[in-house]
Amino acid sequence: MKGESPGGSSARILKWGYFAEISLESVKLVSDLAILSEDFTNTGEYTLVFSQPSTLRNMAKITFKQIDGSSRTVEAGDGTLMELALDNGIDGIEGNCGGVCSCSTCHVYIPQEWMDRVGPATNIEQDTLEFSENAKSSSRLSCQIEVSDALNGLVVEVAPHE
Amino acid sequence: MTHVPDPFKEAREKGPVLNAEIQGKTIPMILGLRDVRKAAKDWETYSSDAPRRVPIPSEEDVRSVRQYPLEVDPPDHKAYRKLVEPFFNRPKLPEVQEQIDTLISRLLTAALEKDEVEIVREFAIPLQSHALTYLLNVDEKEAELWISWGIHVFKEGDGEQKGSFMENYCREMFKKAETHPGDDFFSALNQAKFKDRKLTMEERLGYANIAFAGGRDTIINTIENIIAYFAENPKALDCMNAHPEAIHPAAEEFFRFYMPLTHIGRVCPHNTNLHGTEVEAGERISLCWAAANRDPEFFKDPDEVQLDRKPNPHVSFGFGAHNCLGAHHARVIMRSLIRQLSQNVSKIQIREEVDLIETEADFSRKVGYELLRVSFTPR
Numbered sequence: 001m002k003g004e005s006p007g008g009s010s011a012r013i014l015k016w017g018y019f020a021e022i023s024l025e026s027v028k029l030v031s032d033l034a035i036l037s038e039d040f041t042n043t044g045e046y047t048l049v050f051s052q053p054s055t056l057r058n059m060a061k062i063t064f065k066q067i068d069g070s071s072r073t074v075e076a077g078d079g080t081l082m083e084l085a086l087d088n089g090i091d092g093i094e095g096n097c098g099g100v101c102s103c104s105t106c107h108v109y110i111p112q113e114w115m116d117r118v119g120p121a122t123n124i125e126q127d128t129l130e131f132s133e134n135a136k137s138s139s140r141l142s143c144q145i146e147v148s149d150a151l152n153g154l155v156v157e158v159a160p161h162e
Numbered sequence: 163m164t165h166v167p168d169p170f171k172e173a174r175e176k177g178p179v180l181n182a183e184i185q186g187k188t189i190p191m192i193l194g195l196r197d198v199r200k201a202a203k204d205w206e207t208y209s210s211d212a213p214r215r216v217p218i219p220s221e222e223d224v225r226s227v228r229q230y231p232l233e234v235d236p237p238d239h240k241a242y243r244k245l246v247e248p249f250f251n252r253p254k255l256p257e258v259q260e261q262i263d264t265l266i267s268r269l270l271t272a273a274l275e276k277d278e279v280e281i282v283r284e285f286a287i288p289l290q291s292h293a294l295t296y297l298l299n300v301d302e303k304e305a306e307l308w309i310s311w312g313i314h315v316f317k318e319g320d321g322e323q324k325g326s327f328m329e330n331y332c333r334e335m336f337k338k339a340e341t342h343p344g345d346d347f348f349s350a351l352n353q354a355k356f357k358d359r360k361l362t363m364e365e366r367l368g369y370a371n372i373a374f375a376g377g378r379d380t381i382i383n384t385i386e387n388i389i390a391y392f393a394e395n396p397k398a399l400d401c402m403n404a405h406p407e408a409i410h411p412a413a414e415e416f417f418r419f420y421m422p423l424t425h426i427g428r429v430c431p432h433n434t435n436l437h438g439t440e441v442e443a444g445e446r447i448s449l450c451w452a453a454a455n456r457d458p459e460f461f462k463d464p465d466e467v468q469l470d471r472k473p474n475p476h477v478s479f480g481f482g483a484h485n486c487l488g489a490h491h492a493r494v495i496m497r498s499l500i501r502q503l504s505q506n507v508s509k510i511q512i513r514e515e516v517d518l519i520e521t522e523a524d525f526s527r528k529v530g531y532e533l534l535r536v537s538f539t540p541r
Contacts, residue, residue, distance in 0.1 A: 096489065098410030101473030103489075124460055124473050127196060131203050131481070144473065162483075 060152040064108075066091040067158050076151070081142035082106040085158075092158035099143035101125055104132050106142040107159035117150055134159045166387075166420060168465055169525040170453035178437040182448070182524040185219050190439045191425060191448040195457040195477065197437070198449050201428070202481040208428035208447060210484060211235045218427040218448055224316040224325035227364055229372040236483055243487070245354045245361075246369055249347050250487040252297055253494040261296045263498050265289065270502055274538050278513055281534040282313065286385040289495070290378060297491050298347035298373065300335075307331070313518070313530070314379040332370040336363065347373065377488035383422035383518070383530030384496060391416070391467065392503060393510035393536060398469060402504035403541070409504075412469040413496045418455045418476035419467050422529045424520060425450040426480070451477045452527065509539035 060076040064085060074088040085093035085106065094105035101124060110118050118140065121129060125144050129135045139159065145151075170193055173180040180191045192198050201208050213228035214221045228234075231242035252258045269289055273279040291305040312318040316325050332348075339348035351366045361369075392399050402409055425448040434441045441447055455476045456464040479486035486492070503510075514535040517528050 096493070097414055097474075098493070100411055100414045100471070100475070102414060102475045102477075103479075122473070124475055127199075127460075128475050131199050 060147060060149050060154075062147070062151060062153075063155040064088075064090045064093075065155060065157040067160055071155075076147040079147060081108070081145040081147055081151075081156070083143075084147055085142060090158065092161065093142060095143060097143075101128055101141055101144055104128055104141060105161075107132060107134065108140055108142045109136060109138040109157040109159055110140050111155060111157075112138065114151075114154055118145055118154070132159075133162050165465075166528050168453070168456040169527050170450065170456065171465075174453055174457070179439050180450075180453075180524065181439060182522060184522055184524075187445070189218065189427070189446050189448050190436050190441060191450045191453070192436070193450050193453040193457075195454040195460045195475070198451065198454040198477060199481045201447070202449055202477075202484070205235050205483060207430065207432075207434055208449075209235050209431050210239070210428060211431075212427070212429040212446075215429060215446065216427050218425055218446070220427070221316060221325075224321040225371055225375075226326075226329060227368040227371055229376075230365055230368040231487075232372050232376070232484060233368075239483055241356055245351070245356065246347075246373075246487065249297060249299065249350070251490060252299065253490040258296050259494055259498070262293055262494055263502070265292050265296075266495075266498050266502050270506055270538075274506065274540050278535055278537050281386050281389050281536055282382070282531055285389075286382040287313065289385060289499075290381045293381075293491065293495055294373075294377070297488075299344075300346045300348070308374070311374075311378075313382050313532075315375045317379070328374055329367055329371065332367055332374070333363070335370070336366055377486075377491065379530070380422045381488075381492055381495060384416065384420055384492070385499060386531045386534050387420040387422075388416050388496065388499060389503070389510060389536065390512065390515070390531070390534060391420075392507075393512045395467075396509055399504050399507060399510075401469070402500055406501060406504075408470060409497050409500050411472055411474065412500055413493060414474045414476065415467060415469050415471045416496060416500075417478040417492070418461070418471070418474055420530075421452045421455050421476070421478045423478075424452045424527055424529070449480075451480070506541055507538050508541040511537045511539075513537060 061073055062076050062081070062084065063071055063073040065071050068091065072088065072090060074084060076084050080099055082093060082095045082099050086095050096105045097103035099106075107129070115138070121140055121144065125141050128141065129139050132139070142156070170180065174193045178192065178194050178197050180193055181188050182191050192201050210216050210233055213233050214225060216229070216233050231239050231246070234242050253262070266289065269285055273285060279285060287309050288305070291308040292302060294308065295302045295305050311324060311328065315328055335348045336352060339346065339352050343349040343352065348370070351361060351369055354361055356365070402412060427446045427448055429446050430441045430443060433443050436447055455461070455478060458464050460475055461471070479489040479492070512534070514533060515531055516533040518530045518532045520527050520529050
């Protein structure tokens with residue numbers, strides 16, 4: 001997020017090209033979670049970076065069972081399961097489309113006991129998976145799964161390529 | 163105007179298929195995303211085993227060879243595709259990505275030094291041609307000749323003459339690679355084996371044909387459309403600059419919205435009933451990627467460019483076994499282009515534009531530009 005200099009009583013936050021007015025009170029309210037920094041473009045704008053201090057966050061540990069049978073356990077930060085896999089070079093997760101549910105190259109299987117916590121696929125995701133030869137009832141696209149502390153201990157299996 | 167209306171909107175609301183008159187034949191076009199994906203997977207009903215007839219309009223006049231692996235069905239298709247996959251995966255290599263970054267930086271620096279630049283001829287075509295040398299792993303000097311082939315090898319100017327010139331050029335390249343083998347595309351195909359036999363010259367020419375014709379106008383048009391979009395939406399440039407993490411979804415949205423390849427054909431080997439339309443054995447149907455990409459069931463406000471659109475299950479790289487081999491290449495180029503434009507350019511002004519319109523009997527669509535003269539303001 002990016003907004004104008006907080007000199008007045010409100011700040012303008014630029015997100016995806018649209019401006020939204022928010023009060024300075026709100027900025028103060030979120031300041032525990034956000035870092036205010038002067039904008040690098042020198043236009044008098046500042047940047048709001050929302051980031052939870054890492055000391056407050058429990059790092060979820062997630063295990064990927066790779067196609068060759070080997071397992072890798074990695075510590076999760078922010079973002080999606082696909083991004084986590086790509087950052088850690090998990091074999092078999094390609095994420096070609098960058099995480100917009102269009103390519104199915106981040107297909108994983110979720111163990112039954114984790115399905116509730118991971119959540120179901122949206123209709124669009126289900127529709128993309130429906131055409132995958134390796135789809136099962138436990139299939140998910142890892143680009144559509146946000147990593148959180150609640151997923152600590154999750155073991156996912158990388159689906160074979162078509 | 164960067165706004166590209168959807169010529170299939172009305173037809174899609176009426177039903178799943180538009181019967182279009184193309185080259186004197188009725189070709190039923192499948193319009194909805196779910197139906198297009200389903201048909202793209204069903205190769206037994208909708209076959210690609212149709213030399214020179216998979217593209218619509220068909221290319222029987224402009225090339226003599228079957229394109230590989232596009233115009234082959236499974237299971238042989240897989241073995242054919244495997245032979246060239248290492249080249250089409252090259253854009254995943256950091257060193258190839260660096261080459262593409264350097265190329266775009268060079269073109270952009272030159273454009274920034276001028277008052278005006280004509281994007282089609284001075285930017286998009288050179289960019290596509292040079293980048294292809296990295297993919298095929300051939301001498302970058304070869305790009306100079308390819309640049310002279312224009313936006314589309316077959317459609318622009320005398321397609322028949324240009325098509326046969328390109329075939330002869332490829333034949334020469336295969337011969338040269340016989341005497342001086344290297345790590346390039348032509349040498350690899352000379353040595354490649356399909357089911358324990360060497361490829362015939364016809365097959366090798368078929369691979370080269372699509373390598374040159376397939377990812378050409380599509381990449382060129384997409385580059386033009388992205389630059390024109392940023393000219394009309396300067397805030398989007400600032401936004402990409404401030405949020406580099408937004409570049410990937412933005413690239414996918416450009417691929418969805420500006421899909422330059424309207425559709426592709428399949429042949430029905432048997433009499434087929436396509437949502438109520440009877441298709442006789444041997445006749446063609448169309449998988450209309452452009453219409454599927456605007457399907458309101460899957461894309462909210464489909465006629466708007468939403469750079470943060472997620473999910474975005476577009477079919478701009480096709481779907482199923484034949485999904486675009488050049489997709490990695492296209493993605494690396496467009497992501498680098500968006501990043502470098504946003505970092506180095508604060509404003510783009512369009513000075514002169516001539517739209518490139520594709521017209522068939524039943525629809526017309528803007529796919530890109532014949533001419534796009536712009537001025538870049540450095541950031």
